[in-house]
Ligand SMILES: Nc1ncnc2c1ncn2[C@@H]1O[C@H](COP(=O)(O)OP(=O)(O)OP(=O)(O)O)[C@@H](O)[C@H]1O
């Protein structure tokens with residue numbers, strides 16, 4: 558994917574077109590994805606998941622997550638944005654594989670993997686996930702199985718807050734694997750709050766603010782990095798102001 562574009566706001570009064578970031582996207586015409594890794598950062602509710610999900614739907618993934626061959630649905634909650642997003646690709650550069658990971662519905666993906674694996678007519682699926690059903694691994698273990706065993710070269714990977722499952726060590730392991738996959742021609746779009754993942758070399762960090770402004774920022778200026786760094790430099794100062802009313 559080289560660019561996403563939203564040419565019109567089809568239903569201005571209805572979610573997701575009411576979101577400032579969606580209006581911002583329409584105003585700017587589009588969002589370029591110039592690097593193999595693009596991070597989306599911004600405060601809670603700024604619309605990162607809405608955007609990642611719409612990109613996934615536009616790229617042909619199941620809205621609840623999984624690979625392009627997953628078609629299950631437990632509760633349709635996706636917005637119609639994906640139907641109106643236009644993705645531009647580099648000619649002749651179709652991804653060979655891919656995955657859409659939503660932290661909040663990976664449980665349903667795991668159930669679908671087990672169901673598909675029991676189908677005698679299909680090749681076994683579990684080896685691609687490290688050999689153990691994600692239901693029998695911890696949250697973080699199952700995520701690392703996915704990136705280590707299932708993700709591969711020349712893939713398109715859309716991840717929504719992968720750090721939700723991961724320890725600091727786990728984030729570092731994921732970062733190392735992401736780097737390896739990028740060197741093997743894969744592309745990632747990742748919504749994250751993790752200052753560790755954001756340190757991925759040569760990534761573009763797209764920051765969304767509450768008014769829908771979309772800007773590219775350097776690592777040191779990305780909000781999760783700047784705020785975490787300031788907090789860790791002097792936690793007591795933050796706690797003093799946070800709890801000032803308790804006294
Ligand atoms: N199905 C829905 N219907 C109506 N509004 C929704 C729906 N899903 C999300 N929203 C609203 O859209 C806004 C953006 O949500 P979204 O999940 O994209 O935010 P986010 O940037 O991913 O936040 P977070 O960092 O908390 O994951 C939120 O204010 C949310 O309440």
Ligand SMILES: [Mg+2]
Pocket residue numbers: 605606607717748
């Ligand atoms: Mg989100």
